[in-house]
Amino acid sequence: MQKEWRKGRSVFRKPKWSLFFLILPILCLIMSGCSRKEKETPPAVPSAAGRDSGGLVIGFSQLGSESAWRLGNTASMEKAAKEYGFRLIVENGMQKQENQIAAIRSFIAYRVDVIVFAPIVEDGWANVLQEAKEAGIPVIMMDRLINIKDSDLYTAYIGPDHYQEGVNAAKYLLKKAEELQKDMAENGKIHIVELSGTEGSSPMISRFQGFHDLIDRDERFEVLETVSGDFLRSKGRECMQKLLRKYPGEIDVLYSHNDAMTLGAIEVMEEEGIEPGKDIVIISVDGEQAAIDLLKEGRINCVVECSPMLGDAVMELAQAIVSGEDYPRISRPEEDCFTEYDDLSSLEPRGY
Numbered sequence: 001m002q003k004e005w006r007k008g009r010s011v012f013r014k015p016k017w018s019l020f021f022l023i024l025p026i027l028c029l030i031m032s033g034c035s036r037k038e039k040e041t042p043p044a045v046p047s048a049a050g051r052d053s054g055g056l057v058i059g060f061s062q063l064g065s066e067s068a069w070r071l072g073n074t075a076s077m078e079k080a081a082k083e084y085g086f087r088l089i090v091e092n093g094m095q096k097q098e099n100q101i102a103a104i105r106s107f108i109a110y111r112v113d114v115i116v117f118a119p120i121v122e123d124g125w126a127n128v129l130q131e132a133k134e135a136g137i138p139v140i141m142m143d144r145l146i147n148i149k150d151s152d153l154y155t156a157y158i159g160p161d162h163y164q165e166g167v168n169a170a171k172y173l174l175k176k177a178e179e180l181q182k183d184m185a186e187n188g189k190i191h192i193v194e195l196s197g198t199e200g201s202s203p204m205i206s207r208f209q210g211f212h213d214l215i216d217r218d219e220r221f222e223v224l225e226t227v228s229g230d231f232l233r234s235k236g237r238e239c240m241q242k243l244l245r246k247y248p249g250e251i252d253v254l255y256s257h258n259d260a261m262t263l264g265a266i267e268v269m270e271e272e273g274i275e276p277g278k279d280i281v282i283i284s285v286d287g288e289q290a291a292i293d294l295l296k297e298g299r300i301n302c303v304v305e306c307s308p309m310l311g312d313a314v315m316e317l318a319q320a321i322v323s324g325e326d327y328p329r330i331s332r333p334e335e336d337c338f339t340e341y342d343d344l345s346s347l348e349p350r351g352y
């Protein structure tokens with residue numbers, strides 16, 4: 001895991017009035033003792049931690065359940081929270097930013113100890129993050145980054161380097177290009193189609209950029225079209241159908257921003273009598289088990305890893321932030337790239 005450290009406690013401190021709520025019940029107890037009243041006055045807004053058995057209470061706004069990657073990520077969070085003895089409140093945003101904003105607001109009202117969220121898109125978070133900051137609740141951004149002027153509105157980021165994933169995809173293609181030029185390209189060009197992820201999301205933007213930064217300056221390649229399949233298998237299928245009709249016999253390479261869309265695209269190719277991995281070179285991102293199996297069968301050529309198993313690291317980070325220890329402001333897990341050139345016989349089951 002690559003880490004950039006931040007010294008000391010987060011900029012997010014609980015406001016002083018939290019001390020007031022701590023003292024309030026003691027005052028009430030003393031006062032009730034003096035006046036012999038039997039009624040106990042609870043604090044007006046008890047902290048979430050105070051309501052539980054001692055472990056942290058974490059509000060987790062997951063963006064949706066669009067892919068095996070996402071399901072694996074949610075499962076990893078739930079498992080890790082259980083192991084750490086934390087209470088995890090999961091809200092599924094169902095692919096809608098407004099649902100995620102509402103979830104974050106509900107976590108603030110509930111006064112959780114830490115908010116974790118996987119932002120569906122990069123823009124539009126400033127107001128709700130300002131509210132979390134004012135409430136003194138640290139925010140960990142997971143998986144995806146946001147575009148924000150004041151980066152102190154979130155406490156830490158933990159997640160993959162999506163730009164590097166795009167670069168990894170391009171590096172594989174540069175290696176494969178020699179072979180392709182001999183066999184495929186009629187006019188000397190290698191024709192690529194690209195299935196991109198959710199518009200405005202950080203993996204879509206960065207996987208596009210990382211790939212194009214290397215490929216666009218090489219004259220052997222031509223990207224025929226980039227279309228968004230929204231990280232969904234059904235849309236991957238739909239988009240590939242359209243692309244095959246629009247560019248019959250012309251497509252040499254598919255670069256797909258995630259495995260779910262790749263699986264949909266492969267279905268269509270096979271229905272059309274096209275051999276994936278041979279007639280069309282396939283580069284995918286994620287590394288879910290189904291894609292690795294196809295890579296081993298030669299129906300995918302390259303799978304760029306993007307690991308969803310972030311749960312343990314998130315819980316460790318949350319604990320460090322709340323305890324006032326040093327914590328890494330940015331952490332990125334090490335990621336691999338699996339290709340047809342590698343020996344994959346000893347690759348462990350992926351777990352997603």
Ligand code: AHR
Nearest residue numbers: 067069143203231258286
């Ligand atoms: O943000 C990570 C991406 O989101 C994964 O590549 C994809 O499968 C998921 O939907």
